[in-house]
Amino acid sequence: MAMANPNCLRSIHREYDVPHSEVQSLPPYEHTPVHCFCVLVGNTCNEPKVSIIWDFALKRNAGGCYLQRRSSNGKNSSFFGERNVVARIALTSGQLNTLFMLGEEANVEYEGITVSQIYVEQSLRSTEINRRTPMVIIKLVAIRNYCGDSC
């Protein structure tokens, strides 16, 4: 398991190592999936290529998460006072694991603004999954068909 950078939290109160498959089963069990796509059109019109990213993990229920973040000054959970919940995902011998940490955040000055170091780390570095997942590249002949030979 690739350990999370301990510097992103001032103090770690608890750690939980959970197989990623079990993380998918966390409540709420009922959810409404929302499709959100980004379609990147590239190459030339004679041989157009399309890359697509979509995320089924977006859910209507996530709205509650962001309302809570607003009320708790940007924390992922409002139940733990000054502590925040942070997750790190790593691939270990082909198996995905998630490490949840409950601890107090460390603030840093970044470009003149005081922000939580967790969010700086999160913004500047990708998780193992994102780094390793190749982009889905699809040749989309349909675009040429749609545009016709004049395209």
Add this chain to the structure above:
Amino acid sequence: MRRELQRQSDERVAPLAFKGWKDQSKRNFSADEELVVSAAINAIMSGETTVILTRDTDVFEQFAKLMEILTSNYMCYRFGLVRHFNTDISMHKLAVAHGNGKPKLFEVNSSRI
């Protein structure tokens, strides 16, 4: 600055960060970010399928990054709920019952959530 950003961030983020640093005086400095955030907020709040069609690779990368962050935040939110309503759970490796589709741990007090 480019070297510093490459040292601090990974290979997908470094070009975006450098571009952001270089273009910070432009009037449309945050246009890409606004686009992807608006799309995600629209999807979550309206429940409607949302599509961004672009030829800008920066928008594509920003979208991928945003999805990663949203997924991670939502995961933490869900875990926070479980941890809050199950204070008596063990603190380290979680004992999980396989076979019935739901972790045993979360069946204990799941009705309270």
